[in-house]
Amino acid sequence: MKQFLTMFALIFFLCLAACPAMEAKAYDFTIDSYHVDMKVTKQNTYRVTEKLKVNFNVRRHGIYRDIPLLNHIERKDGSKDTVMAKLENVSCSDSFSSSRKTSGKTDYCRLQIGDKNKEIIGEKEYTISFDYVMGNDVLTGNDELYYNIIPSEHTSPICNITFTIEM
Numbered sequence: 001m002k003q004f005l006t007m008f009a010l011i012f013f014l015c016l017a018a019c020p021a022m023e024a025k026a027y028d029f030t031i032d033s034y035h036v037d038m039k040v041t042k043q044n045t046y047r048v049t050e051k052l053k054v055n056f057n058v059r060r061h062g063i064y065r066d067i068p069l070l071n072h073i074e075r076k077d078g079s080k081d082t083v084m085a086k087l088e089n090v091s092c093s094d095s096f097s098s099s100r101k102t103s104g105k106t107d108y109c110r111l112q113i114g115d116k117n118k119e120i121i122g123e124k125e126y127t128i129s130f131d132y133v134m135g136n137d138v139l140t141g142n143d144e145l146y147y148n149i150i151p152s153e154h155t156s157p158i159c160n161i162t163f164t165i166e167m
Helices: 002-018
Strands: 029-040 045-060 062-068 070-074 080-084 086-092 096-103 106-114 120-133 161-166
Touching (some): 062 120
Antiparallel strands (some): 070 080
């Protein structure tokens, strides 16, 4: 498990180093700081807290956070699985609504965070918490951790990414 986490961290930081500098004004907003704390329970639930510092370059009501529910897992040995997660105990530092979406072969929960009656410009901090329930392990006799810490569908620049995982 340590070898897996070490390899994951190495690949993650190499990807960050390869990111070109981007002109912030080309985007409606940038995420200047993104921190994720995750605690993995024995019941295969990931208790996730995300802290984002967002800088809005244009007036917006808030952000969307899409959380994938359908996970296509490919392992190093070539084996594959598809796991449907559940989202429970969702909370946010701001008002939000949630809805389930399907796009292509992906199911996800969309959190729409912000106030429809208030626009934001400049810096805004958000804290998002949820339980990501993976259900029973699909591998007999083994524990498996699979989670994309940084949203893969995100299009605005994300800087200063940090995370902790407690097993």
